[in-house]
Amino acid sequence: MKYEVGTVILSAGAGTRMNLSLPKPLAPFLGKCLVDYPLSQSIKMMNIVAKEKSFTGLVTGHGKELVEDYINENYKNHKISYAFQAEQLGTAHALKCYFDQIEDARNCEYTLVMCADTPLIESDSLELLYNEIKSNNLDGVAATFKVDNPKGYGRIIRSKSKGFHIVEEKDANEEERQVLEVNSGMYVLKTSFILDHLYSIGSENKSGEFYLTDLFKDDFNVSPILFENPSSFIGVNNLEQLERSEILMRKRIISSLREKGVRFVDSRHTYVNTDNIGERTFIHPNVSIDHQSIIGKNVTIEPGSIIINSTIEDGVTVKAYSHLEEVTLRSKSVVGPYARLRPGADIGEESKIGNFVEIKKSKLDRGVKVSHLSYVGDAEIGEETNIGCGFITCNYDGANKHKTKIGKKSFIGSDSQTIAPVNIGDECFVASGSTVTHDMNDGSFAISRSKQVTKEAMAKRFLKSK
Ligand code: UD1
Ligand code: MG
Numbered sequence: 001m002k003y004e005v006g007t008v009i010l011s012a013g014a015g016t017r018m019n020l021s022l023p024k025p026l027a028p029f030l031g032k033c034l035v036d037y038p039l040s041q042s043i044k045m046m047n048i049v050a051k052e053k054s055f056t057g058l059v060t061g062h063g064k065e066l067v068e069d070y071i072n073e074n075y076k077n078h079k080i081s082y083a084f085q086a087e088q089l090g091t092a093h094a095l096k097c098y099f100d101q102i103e104d105a106r107n108c109e110y111t112l113v114m115c116a117d118t119p120l121i122e123s124d125s126l127e128l129l130y131n132e133i134k135s136n137n138l139d140g141v142a143a144t145f146k147v148d149n150p151k152g153y154g155r156i157i158r159s160k161s162k163g164f165h166i167v168e169e170k171d172a173n174e175e176e177r178q179v180l181e182v183n184s185g186m187y188v189l190k191t192s193f194i195l196d197h198l199y200s201i202g203s204e205n206k207s208g209e210f211y212l213t214d215l216f217k218d219d220f221n222v223s224p225i226l227f228e229n230p231s232s233f234i235g236v237n238n239l240e241q242l243e244r245s246e247i248l249m250r251k252r253i254i255s256s257l258r259e260k261g262v263r264f265v266d267s268r269h270t271y272v273n274t275d276n277i278g279e280r281t282f283i284h285p286n287v288s289i290d291h292q293s294i295i296g297k298n299v300t301i302e303p304g305s306i307i308i309n310s311t312i313e314d315g316v317t318v319k320a321y322s323h324l325e326e327v328t329l330r331s332k333s334v335v336g337p338y339a340r341l342r343p344g345a346d347i348g349e350e351s352k353i354g355n356f357v358e359i360k361k362s363k364l365d366r367g368v369k370v371s372h373l374s375y376v377g378d379a380e381i382g383e384e385t386n387i388g389c390g391f392i393t394c395n396y397d398g399a400n401k402h403k404t405k406i407g408k409k410s411f412i413g414s415d416s417q418t419i420a421p422v423n424i425g426d427e428c429f430v431a432s433g434s435t436v437t438h439d440m441n442d443g444s445f446a447i448s449r450s451k452q453v454t455k456e457a458m459a460k461r462f463l464k465s466k
Pocket of ligand 2: 115117235236237
């Protein structure tokens with residue numbers, strides 16, 4: 001055989017019960033998509049048990065182009081083949097499409113069948129399934145689990161002999177419905193066994209669909225493998241299951257972070273989707289961190305802050321209600337409260353960004369201070385420069401964006417603005433209320449506000465109370 005294991009992920013369903021505009025495999029899940037989870041876990045498992053002798057295929061249908069483009073874009077290092085199921089006639093029909101359209105599918109000793117809608121599955125469970133079929137020389141195994149409410153799942157009916165069969169919810173009688181052991185939709189089967197039986201599966205059931213579950217019969221050499229942890233196998237067919245699965249996955253991430261020494265004030269109200277957080281970092285409630293962000297050690301993130309695709313180095317403090325997207329905060333910098341850092345903001349070591357400051361596409365060197373109510377865009381600011389309150393880089397002339405450069409150890413007085421493009425040198429001083437339109441050499445002083453006129457005793461003309 002060319003391959004030891006081939007994985008097929010059934011992903012053609014419309015997911016009508018989800019009521020989404022996207023095909024179900026692309027339903028957003030912790031910042032990624034539903035299909036990413038079974039796919040990455042199967043790749044992980046196959047790398048362990050079969051190394052190069054493994055193969056991955058996907059059956060697509062609804063939103064075929066969208067699903068395939070997404071996978072091709074995100075799994076560039078893996079060869080993934082696709083089969084198309086034009087009409088969703090059932091899971092057995094989907095598997096037929098896989099074997100009919102992908103030649104290598106038949107060149108695998110074992111076939112792992114997975115559904116795109118089981119995001120909590122872990123590679124360890126898949127490895128265990130594979131070891132069970134091999135060590136007991138079975139033709140097929142199905143991963144099963146027990147639930148309090150089995151509604152919607154196929155019920156596992158164990159026989160007195162060695163095999164078992166599966167009855168779908170719709171076809172189950174009263175007694176069968178009481179069975180709490182259910183089918184996960186995850187199977188490892190000998191490929192030769194599938195090819196012997198798949199093509200004789202019919203659609204004589206309440207749904208009129210070709211059920212893959214009909215591969216399992218009481219007198220076959222097949223066995224259900226009961227797993228202890230039911231949450232790994234939750235199938236996502238509606239928005240309630242989607243939400244529940246996301247919460248469970250996040251809990252998993254949070255427990256592993258806690259083991260590493262990340263402290264949460266109240267993890268129930270913390271939305272952390274990355275496991276890339278260093279030890280002794282302290283996360284307050286209502287913080288959101290997406291799956292692409294990387295957070296260092298000894299970082300404090302105060303309540304209500306939102307962090308998207310950003311890198312935060314060791315010892316940083318993000319004060320309450322700050323919004324960070326595609327930014328870098330270098331070590332020991334302090335940001336917020338209420339800071340808005342937009343894509344391309346690179347905040348230097350030990351710099352301080354205060355309240356109501358917006359920074360976009362700008363590089364601030366070490367020890368820069370922008371403490372209050374400022375906008376800094378398309379700028380470079382040298383180390384230890386102090387920017388006063390209410391400063392604005394006027395970077396946009398209505399058609400183009402221009403750059404502002406400010407050297408090191410300069411002082412920009414409050415309520416000033418720079419009209420880009422403009423360069424201010426090192427150790428410069430701009431007086432409060434100035435508009436800087438011309439370049440300034442190192443060490444120079446600029447003031448551009450108009451002279452004050454004071455008229456004695458004239459205020460009463462303008463005051464209402466005379
Ligand atoms: C299926 C199982 C059920 C099991 C449950 C676990 C069958 C008949 N039933 O039911 O025993 O308890 O999963 O979650 O297999 N798909 C296709 N083409 C089709 C139909 C489905 O590719 O024609 C794909 C779907 O996209 C999905 C997967 O197969 O990823 C399972 O289909 P779904 O409709 O979710 O089946 P369930 O009703 O959940
Ligand atoms: Mg399902």
